[in-house]
Amino acid sequence: MKRAVFGFLVLALGLVLAQAPKVDGKIAPGEYAKSFRHDKSGFTLYWSIVGDTLYLGLEGESKGWIGLGFLPEKTDKKKGADQYLFYMDGGKLVALDMYQTKRTGAPVPDEKEGGKNSILAAAATYEGGRWTVEFSRKLKTGEPTDVEIVPGRKLILMLAVADKMDPKEEHKKTQRWYVEDFAF
Numbered sequence: 001m002k003r004a005v006f007g008f009l010v011l012a013l014g015l016v017l018a019q020a021p022k023v024d025g026k027i028a029p030g031e032y033a034k035s036f037r038h039d040k041s042g043f044t045l046y047w048s049i050v051g052d053t054l055y056l057g058l059e060g061e062s063k064g065w066i067g068l069g070f071l072p073e074k075t076d077k078k079k080g081a082d083q084y085l086f087y088m089d090g091g092k093l094v095a096l097d098m099y100q101t102k103r104t105g106a107p108v109p110d111e112k113e114g115g116k117n118s119i120l121a122a123a124a125t126y127e128g129g130r131w132t133v134e135f136s137r138k139l140k141t142g143e144p145t146d147v148e149i150v151p152g153r154k155l156i157l158m159l160a161v162a163d164k165m166d167p168k169e170e171h172k173k174t175q176r177w178y179v180e181d182f183a184f
Contacts, residue, residue: 020050023134025093025123027057034184041159041177047184049139053120054149054184058133062161064169066131069100069107069158070147074180081158082147083107084119086133087165088126095122095135096167099145106168115145149184157182 021031032046032055043060045068058068069083081100085107086093097117098107110116122135139149147155157179162169 020053020136021046021048021055021057021134023055023121023123023136025125025132025134027059027132027134032057036179036182038159038177038179041161043159045157049151049184052139053136054139055136056134058131060131060161061129062131063129064162064164065167066133066162067158067160069098069160070149071156071158072147074156074178078102078107078158081107082145083158084135085167086122086124086131086135087167088124089165093122093124093133094167095119095124095133097137097146110143110145113145115141115143118143118146151184154181154183156180 027046033048035044035046037044041060043058046057048055058066060066065085065087067083067085069081071078071081078100079102083098083100085096085098097110097119099110099113099115100107101113110118118137118141120136124131124133158176160176162175
């Protein structure tokens with residue numbers, strides 16, 4: 001009997017701890033399991049892994065769009081990066097799943113490279129130049145345009161901002177940052 005009660009308590013605790021964050025554009029204290037503050041950009045990244053899904057939150061300041069990306073290794077500048085771009089259009093969030101086909105320049109939507117938009121859910125608030133973005137995606141999408149996220153495996157985290165909400169607006173070189181040896 002004691003074993004059954006102990007087993008039930010362990011299972012219940014696991015379910016409580018594994019609760020997925022609510023993708024609503026607001027990050028509550030304790031909502032995410034882990035966080036990382038990037039001092040140079042001023043951004044804070046939050047994440048939780050629940051089952052086969054990665055939940056991400058991103059907070060920071062920008063006059064325009066914000067983006068983040070993942071690169072398994074830096075071999076040819078940005079080529080091969082799995083990137084996500086967020087901007088507001090008429091007060092509504094537009095969330096793009098993109099792929100970097102060339103070493104420099106703008107990424108293209110995954111759909112143009114044989115993939116699909118792998119964002120499961122996305123929400124954001126943008127007030128006074130301050131962003132809060134939340135989104136989710138599978139750890140492994142099975143697409144060549146998406147980087148497989150393996151907890152504990154190092155990758156390069158990319159962060160960028162622009163001065164305008166226009167997704168065609170390129171960021172300045174001083175508005176992008178690379179975080180090497182990042183691991184979820």
